[in-house]
Amino acid sequence: MYINRTLLLLLAIAVVFIPTAQEWVISGGTAWYRPYLIWLVIIALAWWNQRKSYGDDL
Amino acid sequence: MTFSVGELLVGMLTYLGVLFAVGSLADRGKLPARLLEHPAVYVLSLGVIAGGLAIYGASQLAFHYGYGFLLYYAGISTMLLLSPLVMFPVMRICRIYQLSSLADLLTFRFRSPWVGAAVTLTMLAAVLPLLALQVQVVSDGIHLMSGDRPGGGDAWHDHDTLAVVFCALVATFTVFFGTRRLKPEERHEGLVAAIAFESLVKLVGMLALGLYAVYQVFDGFSGLNTWLAHHDQVVAMLDTPLRRDSAHALLLVFFAGAVTMPHMFHMAFSEAPDGPRLRTASWGLSSYLLLLSLPILPITWAGLELDGQLPQVYAALALGLDTGSRGIAITAYLAGMSAASAVIIVSTLALANMCLKHLVLPVLLRGQTGLEATSNIYSQLNWLRALLTGAIILAGYLFSRRTLGSEQLVDLGMTAFIGTLQFLPGLLATLYWPRANRYGLAAGLAAGFTTWYLLLVIPLLTGSEPALHGLLTTWFGGDDSRWTAAAIGSLGINICLFVLATVLTRTSAEESASAEICSMDDLVRPMRRSLGLASPGEFRERLAGVLGANAANAEVDRALKDLRLPAEESRPYALRQLRDRIEANLSGLLGPTVAYDIMQRCVPWQLDAPQASEDISMIERRLDSEYRSFTGLAADLDNLRRYHRETLRDLPIGVFSLGKDGEILMWNRSMEETTGVASEDIVGSYLSSLPEAWSSMLSAFAESQKFAEHKLHLPEPSSRGRWISLHKAAVESSSGISEDQVIVVEDLTDYExxxxxxxxxxxxxxxxxxxxxxxxxxxxxxxxxxxxxxxxxxxxxxxxxxxxxxxxxxxxxxxxxxxxxxxxxxxxxxxxxxxxxxxxxxxxxxxxxxxxxxxxxxxxxxxxxxxxxxxxxxxxxxxxxxxxxxxxxxxxxxxxxxxxxxxxxxxxxxxxxxxxxxxxxxxxxxxxxxxxxxxxxxxxxxxxxxxxxxxxxxxxxxxxxxxxxxxxxxxxxxxxxxxxxxxxxxxxxxxxx
Missing domain, CATH: 3.30.565.10 (Histidine kinase-like ATPase, C-terminal domain)
Structure with a gap:
């Protein structure tokens, strides 16, 4: 099975940081946009990850 | 502020008219190809996943569960982000074997028509609530816009005629743009363009509503912050669901829905222009969903601030109606209608295809009636699909009439998502568990769907408490967690029985072969089997018996064209490819079960032929196409393989290898120069395809017991001839049995x-x-x-x-x-x-x-x-x-x-x-x-x-x-x-x- 290594690394990072991120979101009070900031970071990482992949590996 | 029925009808007709126009222009090639092929169009078409639940239901979720509403978007986005694990392999299989639905995929993997029928029926049951939700979104929108309010007595049902009109128009659109093209490799350009357009309408509408809520209701973001500062209970409610265990279960539900939902599967895999676009979608669709969800909280809070008469689920509609803004009201109405129509169109199309391939055609072809009696199979398939489309939309409408009202909108959506969650074990087993078999799948599905039906569907239809309500409340901590209970309960039972039944029963050889193809863990080892056919003409003759002469000719021609093979092709290797291609094309047309049956009946593999060995050239091609994805040791091994292959290919002495059945498996460059026969022309053929002198000499040597022949003279008309020395050795297979032979051809002419x-x-x-x-x-x-x-x-x-x-x-x-x-x-x-x-x-x-x-x-x-x-x-x-x-x-x-x-x-x-x-x-x-x-x-x-x-x-x-x-x-x-x-x-x- 050929799993993208960067993806595995990101998953590992996500597992480590999820509790911290969750606390950060909850403690935001009126800063309701905090989940979206995390989401944006994830999208940026996904874009970066797919950008360096090339070829037809599907 | 209200709208008359006439105004709403005009609005609906205008919107659907624009949708028809977009679809029609794309279908006729009037829209620029650059636009249609742009990755953004594919990403927007995947926005079909955001149906009525995302536009209206999300407000209710946000109202009750705060940030919990984001689980809907986060689950889908997570699946896209993790697409290399699930979506890429599924797309690979679907592209190669022309599979267009989950039923196709599971039937292909578990090799049973019963699996296809069971998956189709359960999928129908699971998706009906989703269709009902979309119909209800439109129906409720019409009522609310025309001034009816929930609990308004008979008036609430007076405008259902408009909902029927809507369903009829959507059915027409589906038939018009979704069922006309039968060839699986052809995309429905019109459908894709129309769905992408609908996603754009949704997005623009929601962003407009969000901005209106922030700037008109709260006087800007500072006003919104001030309002939040004065409403502590609202801020406190934002954190509510994240402190509950149900978050993970719901995340899983929406995660699975991104692949198991038929409309998402159809748009992601059947209408995908090519593989790399899916990679773009991994971040593109997440971005789209982020933008779509961004206005939900402001809209929900605006609904609270306005404190109107409308249910919280329709906060978006209330924004315009309660502030008296006709433009905003129409925007919200169109956003809901675009979301609903997109889901209905694509879901219905996907379900109609599944019903046709797994319920109708197996019966028709098994009974030897119907299709084969006439020559135009394509026309009949079109008609059948149109009828099925209409029937499914009607079923969705009737189901919506059975439900209890707008307060059940979210329940409908959650019921559908948890229903399709039951296919997740089968899907993952297809990719990652080669041992899994059809009995396990059937047992798991039966148990999972029964649990789902008892816990969600019966309460939805009757309003009663779910079975084992007390026990579930104790386990899952409260009435609000009924979705979690249903999701975890049904999926848990499903997985347990799946595993148990698989372990207790035997996996058939057919299933194992398919599992090898589907499994990402195993290197696929295609076998060279004998067909006993000599030309594409024989394919035509044999298929004509089932498909009719015209369709048989059309399918053989199409497969030849796909493979770029000449009509007089006779190489066994090419004919094997042709058979696989025809089966794949028929699979796209008639479903994998029927296609498999037809090919087994008309063009069966020869069972009495010598035991086939591995198809080396096929393995090489696959490794070549996937070499970029190799990393670490696999990449090193691949490099080593390439090095050895190049060494063999560039050896200054002729080398070729022969299979046990006499098929040429390898032909190096020196052989090309010596014989004048190119590798691509001879690999996959028998020695008899070579020029006469070479053929007789090499065949005699291959069949002889001698391991060497020295200085054989090969007459050539244009020269004094050639002097050749031959040596051979047996090639042992991985099992240690000598099967193939490698022959070294030394050209001694110059020396001589x-x-x-x-x-x-x-x-x-x-x-x-x-x-x-x-x-x-x-x-x-x-x-x-x-x-x-x-x-x-x-x-x-x-x-x-x-x-x-x-x-x-x-x-x-x-x-x-x-x-x-x-x-x-x-x-x-x-x-x-x-x-x-x-x-x-x-x-x-x-x-x-x-x-x-x-x-x-x-x-x-x-x-x-x-x-x-x-x-x-x-x-x-x-x-x-x-x-x-x-x-x-x-x-x-x-x-x-x-x-x-x-x-x-x-x-x-x-x-x-x-x-x-x-x-x-x-x-x-x-x-x-x-x-x-x-x-x-x-x-x-x-x-x-x-x-x-x-x-x-x-x-x-x-x-x-x-x-x-x-x-x-x-x-x-x-x-x-x-x-x-x-x-x-x-x-x-x-x-x-």
Missing amino acids: ILEQELMHNERLASIGRLAAGVAHEIGNPITGIACLAQNLEVEEDMEAIPEAANEILKQTNRVTRIVETLVNFSHAGSTNVDPATLQAMNLADCVDEAVHLLQLDRSAKPVRFDNRCDREQLVLAESQRLLQVFVNLLGNARDASDRNGLITVEAQPVQNQLHISVTDEGSGIPEAIQGQVFEPFFTTKEPGEGTGLGLALVYSILETLGGRITVTSPVKQQRGTRFLVSLSSASYGEEYP
């Missing part, structure tokens, strides 16, 4: 031509050395003739004249014999001997003639030749070449002998051979160089005295005559050399060879 030229030079040198002797030898009789002629001039005695003439004739004959001997020697030609020219010849005469020739050389030292051969002994040889052998052997012996030395030639019969020895009394050959004396250019003579080719020529000639030669030295008293020649003995009157 060079050798002949050198031999010719050696002969010319010999003739040159003999020339002086010949002149002398001819001079004597000529002098005699001249004297006799002078005497005749003056001869008067008539009786003496005939005597003189007779003497002249004798002398002339002597000259003729000398000349003939020389000409014979010079015309010996190449060392190769045609077996047909071998004949019995007198050994002693041949030795005499050789001695006679050597004695013509006056410059040579005088020696004594003693021919002791029996005058009756005959050998099987070719006269001129045997003469050359003795001239060279005796010449060498003379050179090695002292003056007046004795050279003896003797012959002894040994069984059916003659052992002829040529012995001299010379200085002998040192033992150290005895092994080299037959090598070309090896000589112990002074430079200029010998070419070093004499004994090499002897060796070569004897090899072609089927003889042998050995050397012994010293022979006697540390002197002398003996060459022992072995040749077959012969007798007159017998046929040779």
Whole structure:
């Protein structure tokens, strides 16, 4: 099975940081946009990850 | 503020008219191809996943569960972000085998028509609530816009006619743009463009509503912050669901829905233009969902602030209606309608395809009725699909009438998502569990769906408490967690029974073969099986029996075109590919079950053929296409494979390998140059496809027990032909059994031509050395003739004249014999001997003639030749070449002998051979160089005295005559050399060879 290594690394990072991120979101009070900031970071990482992949590996 | 029914109808017709226009323009190619092929269009088309639940239901979720509403978007986004784990493999299989739905995929993997039927039926049951939700979104929107309010009595149901009109129009759109193209590889450009357009409408609408909420209701973001600061309970509610265990379960539900929902599956895999677009979607769709969800909280809070009469679920609609903004109200109405219509269109299309392929066609084709009776199968399929589309939309509408009202909007959506969650174990097992079998899948689905039905569907339809309500409340912590209970409960039971039933039952060979194809853990090892067909024409004949002549021709032509194969293709390898391609194309058209059945019935694999071995070229092609995805050790192994392949390919000697069935598996570059046959033209064929001369030579060698053949002559019309040496070895398979063979083809032509030229030079040198002797030898009789002629001039005695003439004739004959001997020697030609020219010849005469020739050389030292051969002994040889052998052997012996030395030639019969020895009394050959004396250019003579080719020529000639030669030295008293020649003995009157 050929799993993208960067993806595995990101998953590992996500597992480590999820509790911290969750606390950060909850403690935001009126800063309701905090989940979206995390989401944006994830999208940026996904874009970066797919950008360096090339070829037809599907 | 309200809208009249007429206004709403006009709005609906206008919107759907624009949708038709977009679809129609795209279908007719009026929209720029660059636009339609842009990744953004594909990403927007995937926005179909955001249906009525995302537009309206999300507000209710946000109201009750705060940030919990984001789980809907986060689950879908997570699946896209993790697409290399699930979506990429699914897309790979779907693209190769033309699978267009989850039912296709599971049927393909578990190889049972019952699986297809079961998945289709359960999918229908699971998706009906989702269709009902979309119908209800539109229906409720019409009611609310026209001023009806929930609980308004009969008036609430008065405007359902508009909902029916909406359903009818959407059904028409689906039939018009979704069912007309049957070829699986063709995208529905119009459908994709229309769905992308709808996603754009949703997004723009929601962003507009969000901005309106922030700036009109709260006076900007600072106003919103102030409002939040004064509403602590709202801020506190934001964190509510994240503190509950249900978050993970719901995340899983939406995660699975991104693949198991039929509309998402259809847009992601069936309508995907190519693979890399899915990679773009991994971040593109996440971005889209982020933007779509961004306005949800402001809209929800605006609904709270306005405190209108509308249910919280319709906060978006309330924004315009309660503030009196017609534009905003219409925007919210259109956003909801676009979301609902997109889901209905694509879901219905996907479900209609599934019903057609897995419920209708298997029955029709099994009963041998219907389709095959007529020639136009495509038209009938269109009609069937249109009917099914209408029926499914009608079912969705009727289901929506059975539900209890707008408060159940979210329940409908959650019921559908948790229903399709039941396919997740099957899907993951398809990719990652080769041992899984159909019994496990069926048991898991049955148990999971029963649980789902008891816990969610019955309460949804009847309003009653779910079964085991008390127990579930205790386990999952409250009434709000009923979705979690249903999701975890049904999925848990599903997985347990799936595993249990799989472990207890046997996985069939068919399933194992499919599992190998689907599993990402195993390297697919395609096998070379025999078809027993010789041409695409035979495919046409056999398929015509089921598909009709026209459809059979069309499908074979399409597959040939896809594979870029000529119509007269006959290579087994290509015909195997053709069969697979036709099955894949039929799978897209009729479903994998029917396609598999048809191909098994019409073009079955030959079971009595030799056991097939692995399809090496197919494995190579697959590895080549996937090499970029290899990392670490796999990449190193792949590099090593490439290195070895290139080494083999560029070897300066011809190499090819043959399968057990005689199919050519590999053909290197040197073989291409030697035979003039390109690798791509011959790989996958039998040896009989080669030019006749090559075919017969290689076939005979491949079938023989010999492991080597030396210097075979291959006639070629345009040249002197080729000389080929062949060697072969068995190739052991991974199981250790010898199956294939590798054959090395050594082209000796250049070497042979060079050798002949050198031999010719050696002969010319010999003739040159003999020339002086010949002149002398001819001079004597000529002098005699001249004297006799002078005497005749003056001869008067008539009786003496005939005597003189007779003497002249004798002398002339002597000259003729000398000349003939020389000409014979010079015309010996190449060392190769045609077996047909071998004949019995007198050994002693041949030795005499050789001695006679050597004695013509006056410059040579005088020696004594003693021919002791029996005058009756005959050998099987070719006269001129045997003469050359003795001239060279005796010449060498003379050179090695002292003056007046004795050279003896003797012959002894040994069984059916003659052992002829040529012995001299010379200085002998040192033992150290005895092994080299037959090598070309090896000589112990002074430079200029010998070419070093004499004994090499002897060796070569004897090899072609089927003889042998050995050397012994010293022979006697540390002197002398003996060459022992072995040749077959012969007798007159017998046929040779």
